[in-house]
Structure formats: structure tokens, C-alpha cells
Amino acid sequence: MAEHTETPSSARGAVPRPSAGTRRRGSALEDALLDAAWDELQEVGYARLTMEGVAQRAGTSRPVLARRWPTRPQLVFAALRRHRPMLSGELPDTGSLRGDVLDALRRISARLAELGPETFYGMAGDYFADPALVPDWQAQALQTGKEVMAAILKRAVERGEARDDVPPRVATVPIDLLRHELLLSSGDEHAITEIVDQVFLPLVLVLPPAEHEG
Numbered sequence: 001m002a003e004h005t006e007t008p009s010s011a012r013g014a015v016p017r018p019s020a021g022t023r024r025r026g027s028a029l030e031d032a033l034l035d036a037a038w039d040e041l042q043e044v045g046y047a048r049l050t051m052e053g054v055a056q057r058a059g060t061s062r063p064v065l066a067r068r069w070p071t072r073p074q075l076v077f078a079a080l081r082r083h084r085p086m087l088s089g090e091l092p093d094t095g096s097l098r099g100d101v102l103d104a105l106r107r108i109s110a111r112l113a114e115l116g117p118e119t120f121y122g123m124a125g126d127y128f129a130d131p132a133l134v135p136d137w138q139a140q141a142l143q144t145g146k147e148v149m150a151a152i153l154k155r156a157v158e159r160g161e162a163r164d165d166v167p168p169r170v171a172t173v174p175i176d177l178l179r180h181e182l183l184l185s186s187g188d189e190h191a192i193t194e195i196v197d198q199v200f201l202p203l204v205l206v207l208p209p210a211e212h213e214g
Helices: 026-044 051-058 062-068 072-083 097-115 117-129 131-158 173-184 189-204
Strands: none
Touching (some): 026 051, 026 072, 051 072, 072 131, 117 131
16 A cells, blocks of 8 residues: 655644744643644644644644654643543533533543544544553543543532432443444434433432331
């Protein structure tokens, strides 16, 4: 198969390489690299994105890029967290545990739909093709779910809706199951509602007092 030839990034509107007097460092350099990765992803897609193309667009070199993100999926994951986090803005606060979890899952599903299956499956394939990257994928992909569900459950406990002893593995069940659905299908509204109503809520809601027989 012939190797894909990248269109020069200068032809795609990349900023010129900065002069030595305006060399970027630290957070300024990192922001520029992530912005370049995001722009490249939007323009050429995940499958055609290369480290060289991103470096050229950012006006730097591949080694500079690779020192921060050694591989393509790690770089793109970082760019997505900067530009399209799975849950940006305030956490959902609908007044009920059910409403909060439904809102969170809908927002995650919508965000992944915006990214498109090519990016989602491409990143997952790259991560799992290299066993050394799997722990990084797990840390990156699972951290948001843990933090979001912990905050949602904390509010539900304060409202008296949820048990205060929900194990972390149970707390992340909705997002774990949604991730599974998105890998296999579309993660539509029916699937989201079923995950919340038939799987998650029965595990965490405070049960009403049992009625004693006379």
C-alpha cells in the first residue's frame, strides 16, 4: 500500500514557525501544541493525523511534541480533554439522582457523537494495539467517570436518595455500561434510560422501610 503523503501544513493555514526571539516554553508551548493537534484532527481526521503534521502546524519539531506525548493517541486524547472534554461546564443538578445521571450520560453520548466514530474507534484501536499504552487509556478514560459519579452520588446521599456506602465499582456502572454500548452500538436514549433505571438505580437507591406484617 502506498504511503499517504501529507499536504504541507503551510498549505492548510498553519502559523509560521516562531523565531528564536519568540520561542515558546512551558504552558504556552503546550497550549500551542494541543491547539495544533486539535486543528489537525478537525482538518484531516484521526486516521490521517500524524505527529509530523501536528509539529509542522505548531511550528516546532516532532521530538518537541513527542517529549510530551510519545504517541498519536496520547496526543489526541490530551487535545480532546482541552477542546472537547466529555463533561464540560457545571455538573448536572436536576434535583434527583435519576435526572443527574441521565443528563451526564446524554452529554457524554452527545460529545462522542460530535467527535465521530472514526476518532473514537481509531484511538481505542491504537491504545489497545500497544499493551504498554493500556494503563494510560484506563487512567485517562476512567478518571472523568469516577469524579463525575462521585460528585453526583455525594449530592444524592445528601438528599437522602442514595446509600452512603456505594462501592466505587458500582458508582461508575452507568458510564462503564455507556462506554460498552458506544463501542458496540449507538448508545441511544433507550439504552441510556435502561442503564439508569434497570441497572444503576436499583443498586444505589435508599430502600423504603420494609412493612412489617401484623
